[in-house]
Amino acid sequence: MVPVSHILLLSTALFFIGMYGLFTRRNMIALLMSIELMLNSININFVAFNKYVWPGQLDGIFFTIFIITIAAAEAAIAIAIVINLYRSHLSIDVNDAAELKH
Amino acid sequence: MDISTIIFYLIAAFILGMALLAVTAKQIFRSAIWLLFTLIGIASLYFWMEVEFIAAVQIVVYVGGIVVLIIFSIFLTQQSAADMPSPKLGRKIAAAVASLLGLALCGLLVYEYGFSKTEATFDNEVSRIGTAMLNTGSDGYALPFEAVSILLLAAMVGAIVIAMKESE
Numbered sequence: 147m148v149p150v151s152h153i154l155l156l157s158t159a160l161f162f163i164g165m166y167g168l169f170t171r172r173n174m175i176a177l178l179m180s181i182e183l184m185l186n187s188i189n190i191n192f193v194a195f196n197k198y199v200w201p202g203q204l205d206g207i208f209f210t211i212f213i214i215t216i217a218a219a220e221a222a223i224a225i226a227i228v229i230n231l232y233r234s235h236l237s238i239d240v241n242d243a244a245e246l247k248h
Numbered sequence: 249m250d251i252s253t254i255i256f257y258l259i260a261a262f263i264l265g266m267a268l269l270a271v272t273a274k275q276i277f278r279s280a281i282w283l284l285f286t287l288i289g290i291a292s293l294y295f296w297m298e299v300e301f302i303a304a305v306q307i308v309v310y311v312g313g314i315v316v317l318i319i320f321s322i323f324l325t326q327q328s329a330a331d332m333p334s335p336k337l338g339r340k341i342a343a344a345v346a347s348l349l350g351l352a353l354c355g356l357l358v359y360e361y362g363f364s365k366t367e368a369t370f371d372n373e374v375s376r377i378g379t380a381m382l383n384t385g386s387d388g389y390a391l392p393f394e395a396v397s398i399l400l401l402a403a404m405v406g407a408i409v410i411a412m413k414e415s416e
Contacts, residue, residue: 151361161354162350204372225321226410
């Protein structure tokens with residue numbers, strides 16, 4: 147029997163690994179990959195709570211499905227922005243796209 | 249310690265190891281491949297939790313869709329064999345300290361609370377999920393379903409408009 151807290155600790159660790167990537171990477175696609183890791187850790191949390199704490203309901207499953215959908219939409223938009231940025235700057239390093247800084 | 253417990257810890261170690269490699273790999277293409285393995289590990293965790301529908305969606309959407317999209321955009325925009333510039337040591341240390349402190353805080357909270365397990369079985373058959381998704385009653389999700397489908401449509405149109413070349 148695995149206690150629920152161990153699954154939650156796994157998802158917490160995964161979330162903070164994604165946060166480490168978000169802090170250290172400067173490449174826009176790498177940042178997107180870190181965000182996907184964080185979203186996935188949250189999905190694990192929702193499913194674990196739904197299965198082990200509130201098994202009568204389906205809310206966690208639905209939150210997971212909607213998060214996956216929104217993550218797919220977000221990835222599509224982000225990659226369109228990356229391609230557009232590459233066309234105008236020939237680089238996808240976030241430090242090179244600082245025109246709006248004053 | 250039964251076999252199911254051992255499998256859980258194996259899956260957990262696999263996920264965390266692959267995720268660490270994904271955020272520290274020097275070449276962005278390798279990073280994408282480690283991300284792919286992380287997502288497959290998470291899908292196997294869903295199989296371990298016996299939520300087969302979410303596991304299948306995870307494989308179809310994440311592994312089959314998002315990672316392929318990311319790899320395509322790497323090929324379109326990067327020298328995939330070139331190393332990414334390594335972050336400064338100070339930034340690495342600061343990021344590691346911040347992440348470890350956050351992990352310690354959240355881990356302590358989770359561990360202290362120690363969520364108790366209920367023994368009731370979890371009925372997540374696809375037919376039940378489908379009925380709830382299109383149900384307009386009190387436990388139905390018809391409205392968020394419609395909202396998210398409009399969001400997907402808007403995202404699709406937006407992605408095309410943003411990535412389109414401006415014609416003269």
